[in-house]
Amino acid sequence: xxxxxxxxxxxxxxxxxxxxxxxxxxxxxxxxxxxxxxxxxxxxxxxxxxxxxxxxxxxxxxxxxxxxxxxxxxxxxxxxxxxxxxxxxxxxxxxxxxxxxxxxxxxxxxxxxxxxxxxxxxxxxxxxxxxxxxxxxxxxxxxxxxxxxxxxxxxxxxxxxxxxxxxxxxxxxxxxxxxxxxxxxxxxxxxxxxxxxxxxxxxxxxxxxxxxxxxxxxxxxxxxxxxxxxxxxxxxxxxxxxxxxxxxxxxxxxxxxxxxxxxxxxxxxxxxxxxxxxxxxxxxxxxxxxxxxxxxxxxxxxxxxxxxxxxxxxxxxxxxxxxxxxxxxxxxxxxxxxxxxxxxxxxxxxxxxxxxxxxxxxxxxxxxxxxxxxxxxxxxxxx
Amino acid sequence: xxxxxxxxxxxxxxxxxxxxxxxxxxxxxxxxxxxxxxxxxxxxxxxxxxxxxxxxxxxxxxxxxxxxxxxxxxxxxxxxxxxxxxxxxxxxxxxxxxxxxxxxxxxxxxxxxxxxxxxxxxxxxxxxxxxxxxxxxxxxxxxxxxxxxxxxxxxxxxxxxxxxxxxxxxxxxxxxx
Numbered sequence: 012x013x014x015x016x017x018x019x020x021x022x023x024x025x026x027x028x029x030x031x032x033x034x035x036x037x038x039x040x041x042x043x044x045x046x047x048x049x050x051x052x053x054x055x056x057x058x059x060x061x062x063x064x065x066x067x068x069x070x071x072x073x074x075x076x077x078x079x080x081x082x083x084x085x086x087x088x089x090x091x092x093x094x095x096x097x098x099x100x101x102x103x104x105x106x107x108x109x110x111x112x113x114x115x116x117x118x119x120x121x122x123x124x125x126x127x128x129x130x131x132x133x134x135x136x137x138x139x140x141x142x143x144x145x146x147x148x149x150x151x152x153x154x155x156x157x158x159x160x161x162x163x164x165x166x167x168x169x170x171x172x173x174x175x176x177x178x179x180x181x182x183x184x185x186x187x188x189x190x191x192x193x194x195x196x197x198x199x200x201x202x203x204x205x206x207x208x209x210x211x212x213x214x215x216x217x218x219x220x221x222x223x224x225x226x227x228x229x230x231x232x233x234x235x236x237x238x239x240x241x242x243x244x245x246x247x248x249x250x251x252x253x254x255x256x257x258x259x260x261x262x263x264x265x266x267x268x269x270x271x272x273x274x275x276x277x278x279x280x281x282x283x284x285x286x287x288x289x290x291x292x293x294x295x296x297x298x299x300x301x302x303x304x305x306x307x308x309x310x311x312x313x314x315x316x317x318x319x320x321x322x323x324x325x326x327x328x329x330x331x332x333x334x335x336x337x338x339x340x341x342x343x344x345x346x347x348x349x350x351x352x353x354x355x356x357x358x359x360x361x362x363x364x365x366x367x368x369x370x371x372x373x374x375x376x377x378x379x380x381x382x383x384x385x386x387x388x389x390x391x392x393x394x
Numbered sequence: 395x396x397x398x399x400x401x402x403x404x405x406x407x408x409x410x411x412x413x414x415x416x417x418x419x420x421x422x423x424x425x426x427x428x429x430x431x432x433x434x435x436x437x438x439x440x441x442x443x444x445x446x447x448x449x450x451x452x453x454x455x456x457x458x459x460x461x462x463x464x465x466x467x468x469x470x471x472x473x474x475x476x477x478x479x480x481x482x483x484x485x486x487x488x489x490x491x492x493x494x495x496x497x498x499x500x501x502x503x504x505x506x507x508x509x510x511x512x513x514x515x516x517x518x519x520x521x522x523x524x525x526x527x528x529x530x531x532x533x534x535x536x537x538x539x540x541x542x543x544x545x546x547x548x549x550x551x552x553x554x555x556x557x558x559x560x561x562x563x564x565x566x567x568x569x570x571x
Contacts, residue, residue: 013417014417015410015413015414015417015423040432126429126432147450148448179426179427179428180426180452183427184425185410185423185424185425185426186413186422186423186424186425186448186449187417187422187448280452281452283449283450284450284452368452368453369453369454369456370451370453372453
């Protein structure tokens with residue numbers, strides 16, 4: 012049913028339809044509305060789930076780790092400092108191959124304290140072994156929740172998935188969202204039935220010590236499994252389209268890249284602003300386009316190389332920075348094109364801490380892309 | 395449209411009600427807040443874009459067609475007319491005209507005693523629904539009936555009725571005042 016709702020509510024309703032047995036979270040702006048919504052659903056009896064209140068995000072992540080280990084479908088959500096406080100457990104969840112699904116409502120990192128949007132929080136955890144999806148709009152944020160559970164719990168994957176949505180812009184922004192009927196979700200998402208789980212009748216342990224003799228192989232296996240998700244995701248999105256009737260999620264999205272001479276590569280809700288600006292510039296005869304990264308981890312390198320094969324000038328717009336290096340997506344893109352001549356690839360950093368990215372910002376990036384090649388050019392700095 | 399209010403005065407609810415009414419009429423809207431200091435009483439904005447197709451543009455609104463001023467005390471410190479289009483319509487919650495330094499000759503400023511209307515119907519100084527009624531009267535964007543329907547769905551019985559009365563009085567104040 013279509014409704015006019017904010018991204019947080021869209022995510023909460025999607026999670027509710029997936030019926031997690033255990034939810035645990037600690038409130039943090041701007042993620043709060045998601046877990047408030049879920050807590051209300053549990054309190055009203057609309058969602059049969061155990062909602063565990065905890066004293067910190069570290070505990071919230073630990074609770075869902077324990078619950079998924081005994082075979083429960085779980086959910087948590089966080090932002091910014093909360094996510095970073097979870098990080099010790101986040102890495103463990105992936106290492107133990109636990110199919111946790113969480114929402115990251117993207118917000119800047121302290122210090123200075125800033126509650127507004129950028130992608131620095133989830134980007135800081137890109138190396139954790141989690142799959143990361145980035146939503147462009149509220150519909151996709153909801154749809155990615157279903158796809159996240161489907162991927163995470165696939166016996167070939169058993170890896171955690173983080174659905175990232177931009178703080179305020181999506182989490183507190185209201186737009187039309189189609190929340191599917193329960194029977195379609197049931198059809199798309201089979202019950203969670205892990206082959207390995209903690210059971211007092213059949214005791215075992217997860218996450219034990221692995222010395223130098225084993226650790227390398229275990230990390231290699233996890234790395235390979237996360238990469239293998241690149242083959243599972245297209246099947247999941249195809250099946251999603253078959254059941255729900257719409258394209259949503261996936262690895263990357265090409266927008267007006269055919270014959271493009273310049274393209275921006277980015278992720279998240281800013282891609283909507285880029286699409287509108289591309290249309291304006293196209294109407295003026297400029298050959299520009301967008302490549303939107305939906306799945307950032309695993310990194311869909313082959314698809315990116317194909318999509319941009321004929322585009323000579325590429326600007327990467329990062330809403331994050333690896334301090335002392337460059338924007339994270341820029342670094343990945345440069346690495347992907349390593350050894351392939353005839354490309355100009357420039358890195359731009361914008362929108363940190365909620366600085367508004369407008370069509371003029373996008374036009375400025377296209378303008379600068381025609382100039383010297385740069386790796387970490389901040390856009391919109393005040394003097 | 396750009397809404398000027400203080401955090402806690404219901405600007406987001408106002409934008410949500412308007413967006414829902416547009417959605418019910420088959421249109422698309424994107425309503426979102428922008429907080430300054432992120433605490434109660436601090437000046438903030440809510441924005442709403444309205445279109446006949448899905449909205450992708452995510453930036454704030456710098457050149458509004460419409461401005462709604464929920465709290466008139468803001469105009470001392472905030473330029474509520476910043477960037478308005480030449481033919482913009484500005485609806486201000488005030489009993490009497492205020493001094494506004496307008497650079498655009500074509501803009502239309504409408505004063506609606508929304509707080510008084512709200513006090514009379516709701517007993518609380520929440521003029522948002524009266525302002526929405528006024529907006530419906532001065533724009534072709536949304537029908538008063540759709541706003542009434544949204545209020546009816548959003549609020550329980552008596553509160554909905556009181557808000558609908560405030561909507562109607564705001565509408566009358568703008569078209570007949």
